[in-house]
């Protein structure tokens with residue numbers, strides 16, 4: 001079966017913050033020069049480097065060199081579209097102030113267009129925002145609504161309030177009205193990032209990486225029960241790097257509970273599982289390596305999630321998955337759906353597939 | 354029947370990193386350990402990374418009194434992608450798995466290294 005590959009999670013970045021300077025106005029330019037972004041980029045220690053060791057270009061960090069990224073990812077795997085999700089910049093939404101991160105977000109998005117999207121028609125872009133100022137974040141979404149390659153806004157999975165809270169409604173409305181996907185990504189701990197567990201901070205990177213699903217689960221439950229998916233039926237969430245087997249847990253558990261306590265969620269009009277299938281898609285990466293490869297697909301079928309999974313390499317991160325590797329887990333008859341169709345269904349009309 | 358291929362000379366090898374060369378159709382990395390060359394296929398059995406671009410580090414040692422240390426005698430190769438570690442000498446994965454590194458026999462004559470492939 002022939003199919004094209006859409007990679008929904010590719011982490012591009014800048015060689016150094018200097019690349020952002022031309023896009024930043026004062027007084028923010030001076031602040032960036034003098035104090036940097038103002039939040040830690042790497043917090044947990046890991047014995048394994050955070051990026052694939054062979055992805056480091058001669059100058060700059062992994063993901064900052066277009067030529068190497070093109071060679072190692074786009075050309076080698078014949079990727080038709082790569083959705084760029086950025087790197088490090090996701091912490092903007094969790095900074096304690098609002099104006100500086102909003103200016104950084106605007107600068108980052110302009111840089112993304114000029115330094116990446118303009119280079120290769122295979123690139124699709126994700127906007128970064130500072131959602132602590134929802135009006136400014138919404139304005140930034142509308143600013144790029146008609147750009148042919150910008151298809152998504154990127155938001156950290158951990159937020160100060162649930163995304164379903166009315167505080168964030170301008171951001172969700174702007175995404176819905178412009179047809180942008182909302183990509184949730186996790187963001188490492190830092191002084192202003194909420195802990196991802198209710199029992200305090202994970203004690204190390206192994207704990208953290210094993211538990212990253214928790215904020216995604218929390219967001220999904222409250223987005224469903226709040227009724228916002230009825231209010232803004234065009235909302236589409238791409239849940240990246242957070243796993244998906246837990247979505248089956250939530251479908252079966254919430255459907256059961258909803259029959260009894262539906263009065264608590266008057267904004268809902270159908271079963272929770274139906275909202276999940278309609279409004280949420282999940283990146284396969286990091287793929288669950290079941291003891292036998294086939295067992296993973298048995299689970300996917302049990303949850304009827306075949307149309308809710310998309311291929312994502314997470315290049316150049318240490319736990320990235322290449323297409324050939326994913327093929328071990330996905331039966332042939334479903335590869336077109338996973339690599340192409342499930343993502344394409346949400347990315348049209350901006351892509352030509 | 355294995356074929357003997359010239360790889361290089363002992364002077365070209367370093368402790369703690371691989372010298373990577375193409376031998377026929379294969380990419381092979383050779384490093385030195387306790388004066389002896391060790392040759393492995395530059396391909397991780399997990400998902401096919403260029404294995405020999407990973408670091409060679411001492412194995413983590415857990416002492417009898419539960420303190421931690423480094424076992425300098427038994428280095429491991431850490432995969433440059435997903436970080437699995439394999440014993441450099443035996444190719445066996447540190448965390449048990451049926452996947453193993455592929456080793457090649459090595460012969461040294463007058464400082465010349467030959468790989469049997």
Ligand code: FES
Pocket residue numbers: 397398399400401402432433434435436437
């Ligand atoms: S490719 Fe080596 S650990 Fe995955």
